[in-house]
Amino acid sequence: MELSVADLKPGDSAKVRKLKGGRGYVARLAALGFTLGVPLKVMRKNAHGPLLVSLRGTQIALGFGEAAGILVSRFDDAEPVVSEPTSIAFTIALAGQPNVGKSTVFNLLTGMSQHVGNWTGKTVDQKTGTFRYNKSHYGVVDLPGTYSLSANSEEELIAREYILTEHPDLVVAVVNAAALERNLYLVAELLILPSPVLIALNMMDVAEKEGITVEPEVLEQAIGIPVVQMSASRGQGIEELKAAIETMLLKKVEYRSNLPAILPAHQPVLDLVQEMIAAYVPEKYPSDWVALKLLEGDHMLSPLMKGKMPEEEWKAVDAILYKHEDAVLDIAGARYHWIGRMVRAAVVEPPVSRIGFTTRIDRFLTHPIVGTTALVALMGGVFWLTFSVGAPFQKALSSLLGDFGNILRSWIMGGPRWLGEFFAGGVLGGLGMVLTFLPILAIFYLALGFLEDTGYMARAAYLTDRFMHMMGLHGKSFMPIILGFGCNVPAVLGTRIIESNKARVQTALLVPFVPCTARLAVVSILAPIFFGPAAFWVTWGLVGANLVILALLGLVLHRFAFEDEHVAFIMELPLYHLPNMKTIGIYVWQNLLGFIRKAGSIILVASLVVWVFSYFPTGAIATSYLGVFGHWLEPVSRLLGLPWQVFIAIFTSFAAKENTIATLAVLYGNINAVLPTVISSSAALGLLAFQMLFVPCVGTIAAIKQETNSIKWTAFSLAIMLALSFGVAIAIYQVGRLL
Amino acid sequence: MLRRILAFLASSGTRTLGGLALELEVDRGVIEDMLTQLCTLGYVEELTASVSASCGDEGPSTCAGCAGCALGCGQTPQGRVWSLTAKGRAAFVER
Numbered sequence: 056m057e058l059s060v061a062d063l064k065p066g067d068s069a070k071v072r073k074l075k076g077g078r079g080y081v082a083r084l085a086a087l088g089f090t091l092g093v094p095l096k097v098m099r100k101n102a103h104g105p106l107l108v109s110l111r112g113t114q115i116a117l118g119f120g121e122a123a124g125i126l127v128s129r130f131d132d133a134e135p136v137v138s139e140p141t142s143i144a145f146t147i148a149l150a151g152q153p154n155v156g157k158s159t160v161f162n163l164l165t166g167m168s169q170h171v172g173n174w175t176g177k178t179v180d181q182k183t184g185t186f187r188y189n190k191s192h193y194g195v196v197d198l199p200g201t202y203s204l205s206a207n208s209e210e211e212l213i214a215r216e217y218i219l220t221e222h223p224d225l226v227v228a229v230v231n232a233a234a235l236e237r238n239l240y241l242v243a244e245l246l247i248l249p250s251p252v253l254i255a256l257n258m259m260d261v262a263e264k265e266g267i268t269v270e271p272e273v274l275e276q277a278i279g280i281p282v283v284q285m286s287a288s289r290g291q292g293i294e295e296l297k298a299a300i301e302t303m304l305l306k307k308v309e310y311r312s313n314l315p316a317i318l319p320a321h322q323p324v325l326d327l328v329q330e331m332i333a334a335y336v337p338e339k340y341p342s343d344w345v346a347l348k349l350l351e352g353d354h355m356l357s358p359l360m361k362g363k364m365p366e367e368e369w370k371a372v373d374a375i376l377y378k379h380e381d382a383v384l385d386i387a388g389a390r391y392h393w394i395g396r397m398v399r400a401a402v403v404e405p406p407v408s409r410i411g412f413t414t415r416i417d418r419f420l421t422h423p424i425v426g427t428t429a430l431v432a433l434m435g436g437v438f439w440l441t442f443s444v445g446a447p448f449q450k451a452l453s454s455l456l457g458d459f460g461n462i463l464r465s466w467i468m469g470g471p472r473w474l475g476e477f478f479a480g481g482v483l484g485g486l487g488m489v490l491t492f493l494p495i496l497a498i499f500y501l502a503l504g505f506l507e508d509t510g511y512m513a514r515a516a517y518l519t520d521r522f523m524h525m526m527g528l529h530g531k532s533f534m535p536i537i538l539g540f541g542c543n544v545p546a547v548l549g550t551r552i553i554e555s556n557k558a559r560v561q562t563a564l565l566v567p568f569v570p571c572t573a574r575l576a577v578v579s580i581l582a583p584i585f586f587g588p589a590a591f592w593v594t595w596g597l598v599g600a601n602l603v604i605l606a607l608l609g610l611v612l613h614r615f616a617f618e619d620e621h622v623a624f625i626m627e628l629p630l631y632h633l634p635n636m637k638t639i640g641i642y643v644w645q646n647l648l649g650f651i652r653k654a655g656s657i658i659l660v661a662s663l664v665v666w667v668f669s670y671f672p673t674g675a676i677a678t679s680y681l682g683v684f685g686h687w688l689e690p691v692s693r694l695l696g697l698p699w700q701v702f703i704a705i706f707t708s709f710a711a712k713e714n715t716i717a718t719l720a721v722l723y724g725n726i727n728a729v730l731p732t733v734i735s736s737s738a739a740l741g742l743l744a745f746q747m748l749f750v751p752c753v754g755t756i757a758a759i760k761q762e763t764n765s766i767k768w769t770a771f772s773l774a775i776m777l778a779l780s781f782g783v784a785i786a787i788y789q790v791g792r793l794l
Numbered sequence: 795m796l797r798r799i800l801a802f803l804a805s806s807g808t809r810t811l812g813g814l815a816l817e818l819e820v821d822r823g824v825i826e827d828m829l830t831q832l833c834t835l836g837y838v839e840e841l842t843a844s845v846s847a848s849c850g851d852e853g854p855s856t857c858a859g860c861a862g863c864a865l866g867c868g869q870t871p872q873g874r875v876w877s878l879t880a881k882g883r884a885a886f887v888e889r
Contacts, residue, residue: 237821
């Protein structure tokens with residue numbers, strides 16, 4: 056009785072004996088790894104649903120019908136008789152980049168006759184097998200998947216060493232027809248090795264699905280070696296491949312491959328190096344190939360030849376190689392040029408579909424004018440959404456907080472008055488008020504998270520870079536500046552990537568002008584209090600003004616203080632995709648949690664300190680320690696049109712930007728209601744500008760000191776921000792008064 | 795071809811991978827391969843702009859600069875960025 060996988064129980068092991076079904080079906084099973092003799096184990100079997108089978112280290116689900124078609128024998132049964140030929144006539148090496156279906160081709164070729172071991176002295180798997188075709192018997196060696204043969208990895212070394220030392224009769228290069236351009240680099244390298252090459256143009260079905268038409272005959276003509284089209288996963292093309300192998304090996308058809316050319320300027324150098332090393336090249340290596348690889352700066356061959364050659368002669372070779380160190384650019388460049396020619400000849404692509412959705416959208420969203428306009432509009436939209444949705448929630452929470460404060464005061468009525476004020480005014484007024492702004496921040500982060508997760512924010516960074524270039528600020532300053540939008544501290548620390556000391560200092564000085572999320576949060580909270588529906592225009596304008604000041608300052612510093620570091624970039628912009636709500640949720644949650652943590656530590660302590668100084672010794676703010684200090688500062692705060700309480704509040708932001716809100720709440724109570732009555736519109740605008748330009752938090756200042764290693768530059772940073780914040784705020788207020 | 799990429803990087807302005815692929819009329823993946831090759835050869839470097847990279851050997855959990863940061867880590871701009879190294883600049887100037 057025939058035993059099939061469907062007859063096995065969970066935990067049973069067996070070996071594949073026979074596959075039943077049509078040719079295509081059997082090929083598909085073979086592609087999954089069900090080749091004759093392969094051991095398998097049934098992991099799960101239910102009355103309904105698929106069987107789970109463990110095979111070759113992976114688990115595969117099979118329907119009962121499919122399982123019944125895989126005949127097996129138990130290990131204690133007699134082994135099926137497999138007639139192994141006694142001698143192998145030809146050895147074939149299978150080469151290819153990863154994910155081109157090379158293993159599938161190997162399985163289809165060798166079927167049951169496989170052996171898995173290790174390459175000598177390596178941990179990389181070595182798969183070998185055999186197959187018969189007509190009267191000949193072929194050995195197949197599956198080389199590790201490699202992108203090139205440049206000795207950059209163990210796999211690359213194994214592959215090329217095998218071809219060079221074992222001299223297989225034929226190398227079958229398996230390439231992905233849907234990504235031919237990327238795959239041909241390996242072919243270009245294989246062609247200069249001694250073994251003949253045949254191309255198995257695999258995944259034709261995938262190419263067809265993507266609208267790419269590859270013409271194998273044209274490719275064959277262009278490269279000058281046989282090309283066999285295949286769709287190995289469907290079992291198509293394997294017989295044709297075997298026939299082509301037979302034709303090439305038995306009929307000894309001569310092919311003259313069209314090799315990538317080396318630049319005429321480098322040919323004499325190559326000839327000279329070859330002549331100098333020829334006597335010392337190990338027998339297994341062709342000297343012309345070694346000379347070429349030495350010019351490419353091969354990591355393995357340089358020390359090898361150094362060890363083989365007399366010191367003086369190697370020095371002479373080394374001097375030539377050093378002088379022509381950049382020849383590799385032309386040698387590798389010529390391969391890419393060759394690939395371009397082959398692809399242009401053999402591939403027909405529908406131009407519209409190849410320019411994907413992302414590229415089409417990016418033509419607009421990264422355009423200097425259209426893209427910048429879109430960026431400005433999107434950022435405006437973020438602020439509008441934040442204020443229109445978040446502000447009503449904040450007002451409701453603020454009102455609840457006020458009611459709760461009154462209840463708290465009445466509860467503690469019997470105790471000392473300061474105790475009631477401490478909890479109601481200090482803790483609730485400061486910390487509580489800051490926390491009522493969570494809805495505004497939640498909407499803000501939600502909008503930013505959405506833009507981030509669609510892949511748009513990278514475009515914003517790209518456009519920002521263009522803007523910075525125009526203003527004279529460019530080079531590696533770009534990365535820290537972009538980081539600064541999150542938090543200035545890591546942004547200043549990030550200036551370490553800039554080699555030039557002057558450029559590093561310059562960037563560290565500019566980073567605090569990038570509005571971090573904490574600065575933006577404070578402005579997002581204060582702007583609707585003063586400007587209502589127009590708050591988003593004001594916030595948007597303030598962010599823009601900060602960036603303009605940053606760019607102008609960068610321009611001035613570039614012109615007068617620092618050397619011009621001229622560096623351009625190539626940026627990979629991620630593909631646009633539908634945002635993942637979970638990812639956005641985590642982003643919002645992490646940011647809110649960070650804010651709450653800050654509220655529970657720095658902001659709480661600062662609120663209580665401010666409360667203590669504003670309550671004692673008299674119990675009234677006007678005559679408190681803070682009041683006395685505030686009155687002393689009043690001549691300055693009057694220049695800005697601000698009450699001393701507001702002025703003090705800004706100064707407490709030195710510890711953390713959000714302290715401004717907490718202090719205002721401690722000193723004024725319900726800031727939504729009170730602030731518009733004590734500050735004029737022009738003074739309010741000045742206040743917001745002051746907040747955006749005021750000295751950074753203490754963490755950023757410490758980072759500037761650390762990275763510039765200079766008290767002078769740290770003091771300069773503080774001085775310039777103080778001067779700008781005062782200057783701009785006073786100007787706004789004074790001009791506003793005149794209007 | 796590789797020299798053209800170096801030339802782009804030595805000129806002013808920033809290019810996107812997709813834009814460069816269109817300009818050079820090659821597959822976007824091939825440009826990535828070329829950049830990887832140029833990185834291996836030391837002519838180009840891939841810049842890292844992450845908070846943890848800024849923290850250096852200390853790591854973000856113990857980094858003094860991150861101690862007072864409310865944001866936590868992972869605030870990294872998306873996308874990869876490549877620029878010329880000193881060797882890359884020298885090779886281009888030599889031409």
